Amino acid sequence: MKKILLFFCFIPLFLPSAGNAAGPETQLRVEVFPRKIRQGDVFLVRATGPASLKSIHAEFQGKKFSLSSGERQGSYEALIGVDLKAKPARVKMKVMAKGDGGKGYSKALTVKVEKVDFPVQRLTLPRSMVDLDPKTLERVNRESKKLKALFGGVREERLWKGAFSRPVEGEVTTGFGLRRVINGQRKSPHTGVDLRADEGTPVLACNGGRVALVGNFFFSGKSVILDHGEGLYSMYFHLSEIAVGEGDRIHTGNLLGRVGSTGRSTGPHLHWGIIIRGARVDPLSFLRLTKHLQD
Numbered sequence: 001m002k003k004i005l006l007f008f009c010f011i012p013l014f015l016p017s018a019g020n021a022a023g024p025e026t027q028l029r030v031e032v033f034p035r036k037i038r039q040g041d042v043f044l045v046r047a048t049g050p051a052s053l054k055s056i057h058a059e060f061q062g063k064k065f066s067l068s069s070g071e072r073q074g075s076y077e078a079l080i081g082v083d084l085k086a087k088p089a090r091v092k093m094k095v096m097a098k099g100d101g102g103k104g105y106s107k108a109l110t111v112k113v114e115k116v117d118f119p120v121q122r123l124t125l126p127r128s129m130v131d132l133d134p135k136t137l138e139r140v141n142r143e144s145k146k147l148k149a150l151f152g153g154v155r156e157e158r159l160w161k162g163a164f165s166r167p168v169e170g171e172v173t174t175g176f177g178l179r180r181v182i183n184g185q186r187k188s189p190h191t192g193v194d195l196r197a198d199e200g201t202p203v204l205a206c207n208g209g210r211v212a213l214v215g216n217f218f219f220s221g222k223s224v225i226l227d228h229g230e231g232l233y234s235m236y237f238h239l240s241e242i243a244v245g246e247g248d249r250i251h252t253g254n255l256l257g258r259v260g261s262t263g264r265s266t267g268p269h270l271h272w273g274i275i276i277r278g279a280r281v282d283p284l285s286f287l288r289l290t291k292h293l294q295d
Ligand SMILES: [Zn+2]
Pocket: 174, 190, 192, 193, 194, 270, 271, 272
């Protein structure tokens, strides 16, 4: 009698681990790509589950990311950015979904964020070039508040599709994450890449979006910022000319403006930046990743 009871008790324990007739929680499979994630990287989270999910999202570093339907039925994905100043650590990520009739699914995994030793550039410059007078300081603070407020916004509608492209050809002259120390004082790290290009070179949209902001700022000069939806923004700084207006609907390759050297810049180049849900990420890491996305 005892043996029979044991037999019946063990059956339900073994079935889920064999992977068939599994309970609701185990029906969601989650993977991240690439496997190695560093400060300033972008990664793709892909979940596979029932095709009929009503909603699915990932929670990472206190933010909620909606997953959209992927190329295959029952596959859902989202791009997640790791800020260049994110703490190197093992970070818990949870993916949660709701199916027909409110049935819940969840899956937890750990993402390891590795430290990057970004290069350091030490410069000695005359104080007049570095110190800002009170009026300029006030302008800089106002502009930085405006940008911060903009990047905090998340429009659910996705306006981009598939792989992103470079806004100009040309090599990187100043890399992402460079830490500048001027006259012994730490300055903000370089949150984009500088691309070499001649004055007047057309600057093209890296994907579909809407013009969220055009302006002439103290540091970034004539600037265009595109909102691609889902909290993803691309930035184009130091332009000589701007060819678009706020609110314009933009498609991949549309002309946004021309390369220049406006704002705090030592010569013509394009500063290109990408922000995902407030995380400042390496545009080149972002480009590499989106090559794997289909249209
Ligand atoms: Zn730059």
